[in-house]
Amino acid sequence: MRDIAKEVYNKMKIGAMAWVKPVSARGDTIASFQSAHEAAQALEEEGLINIMKIERDAEGQISAIRIQRLS
Numbered sequence: 001m002r003d004i005a006k007e008v009y010n011k012m013k014i015g016a017m018a019w020v021k022p023v024s025a026r027g028d029t030i031a032s033f034q035s036a037h038e039a040a041q042a043l044e045e046e047g048l049i050n051i052m053k054i055e056r057d058a059e060g061q062i063s064a065i066r067i068q069r070l071s
């Protein structure tokens with residue numbers, strides 16, 4: 001399983017904000033994307049990002065995460 005949050009983080013510049021979303025062309029699903037939230041929380045605990053917003057679908061599953069790179 002790939003770490004979508006880390007991939008987005010590595011492509012960002014310091015201070016930039018970006019959406020972390022599942023990419024169906026890469027085989028991501030909403031169900032598999034739930035682990036991206038845990039990865040984003042780990043990055044936040046390390047002080048690398050701030051989680052700005054979390055969007056959920058009608059079933060309550062996370063469908064997108066807005067992050068800001070701090071360092």
